Amino acid sequence: MSEHPAVTIKLRGKEFRIRSGESSEALQRIASYVDETMVRIERRTGTVDSHEVALLTALNLAREVVEAREVDVEQSAAPERLRALIELAESAVAGAG
Numbered sequence: 234m235s236e237h238p239a240v241t242i243k244l245r246g247k248e249f250r251i252r253s254g255e256s257s258e259a260l261q262r263i264a265s266y267v268d269e270t271m272v273r274i275e276r277r278t279g280t281v282d283s284h285e286v287a288l289l290t291a292l293n294l295a296r297e298v299v300e301a302r303e304v305d306v307e308q309s310a311a312p313e314r315l316r317a318l319i320e321l322a323e324s325a326v327a328g329a330g
Contacts, residue, residue: 244268245283270294 239250240257242264253260271290280286 245271245286267294 237252240260274289
């Protein structure tokens with residue numbers, strides 16, 4: 234049995250009990266974000282089937298995660314690129330002097 238207490242969240246009016254290492258507050262924020270995304274997708278697509286809305290929501294949130302990871306990768310490479318440019322500039326200045 235899990236040592237984490239169960240937290241009740243609501244998605245589209247249905248309650249779900251979740252056990253996680255996350256705090257209750259974090260789980261509520263996450264559930265709220267998922268619920269808001271589901272509402273937005275329902276409105277945008279006119280889809281009423283809850284299964285289809287859940288799948289479209291999963292795809293939408295996965296896209297956000299992938300985009301965020303790509304930004305993280307680009308930002309983590311930025312210092313290396315900057316260092317290379319500085320070295321290039323320094324060698325150009327040293328060669329001109």
